Amino acid sequence: MSEPADEALAQFVRARGASLMRYGFLLSGNEADAADLLQDALIGLRGKWSRIRQQDAVEAYVRRSMARQYIRIWRRRSGTCAPGWSARTPGTRSGSRSRARCSGPRPATR
Template identity: 40%
Template sequence: MRDSRGAEFDEFVRTRSVALLRVAYLLTGDRHTAEDLLQEVLEQVYVRWRRVQTSPEAYARRALVNRSINRWRRRKRRPEQTLGDHDVVARDHADDVALRRAVVAALRDLPPRQRATVVLRYLEDLPTADVARTLGCSEGAVKSNASRGLARLREALSGPGLSLSIAHTESSR
């Protein structure tokens, strides 16, 4: 028989893991890395369940952001080596897949704080105050990072062949 912590945690994982995996994917840009990252964070949440029980999703989001930034820092110290021909991804010609790839690639090129801000603010649709709490910064820093991040995304996604318009929505929120 499972204890109440296990049952409550299982329910949290059942109801929120898809959304958290989406955040992890948008932070890392790679499905497998995102799954690993989420697994690490869920282990951390389980160990600290009694302390984070009041807002486990906020805790998990912050842990995802922190761990993705730490992974990014480690990768900067140890350059990745390509696998040669095995590293080539077959091109998919479906418009929505191409657009998704372009957006994920543009997100991947953002600095970690801007990426985390854009993902949490616009893709997770969190209010500025919640993003600030999650990232441990001021609301002004969230607005600044969001503005800079959106500007870089607009620039990256305004190339030929992409008919994507990112509206400047920060002033309307």
Template identity: 35%
Template sequence: MKTSAEADFREYVTGRWPRMLRTAYLLTGNHHDAEDLVQAALAKAYTRWERVQRADDPDAYVWRIMINSNVDRLRGLRVREWPTTRFPDSQAADRTDQVVDRSLLLEALGRLPARQRAVVVLRFLEDRSESEVAKVLGTRVGTVRSHTARALAKLRRDGAVLGLGDGRTPAPSGAGARR
């Protein structure tokens, strides 16, 4: 890769790392897995950097790499890891985000299929529009809407996220999702 392309990539990573890490954390539920996911996505983006730069929306291209890498990661984990509700160390409270009870939200997100989880994270926690989410996931707006509807229905049945947050989390049954 040429020196200017490397400089462009470094600038891209520096500017996007915090947001990508936050999204990856919401997708994985674990800080270490989130860092691994972002690094894997950026490594793939680096090998295709010229193609990424030529894309209509380079951010959507890289976010799609990250979403797909997470889906691939989850496929591999089904055999090797066993989810548990018991943790060996107690988790320290995060004082920067006291509005949302992270553990309930992450558990609820963890019970959603990977694509539905990606749509909920991008739509409600990343505050992206349906068309932006469709672009990131490389799908149609209608597919985003159906994944959103199914995910919200499952979260409502689950009941774990009702009453959490500042209005950006899914609304109780009967209220429409924001578009």
């Protein structure tokens, strides 16, 4: 990553970091998990910074990344599907292991 890109990312974090931290807190309910969610999202953002064409979409990207990470963690911890989602069991073959998978509402197509 180039120096101007690093500086642009640092500027974004200075400008929107507090807001994103509050969003992480709303998702997770505590500051430590909120910080972890934000840090993971920013690590992912750093790798994609140069490919983001619409700079006004950066915050939406980070929020979506944080929400998806929180859902993954929530599923692992609870072993169930998120509210509004249904468990579906894939077809099984004899002797194979099966596990219910969560499927949620499909996003609206544009």
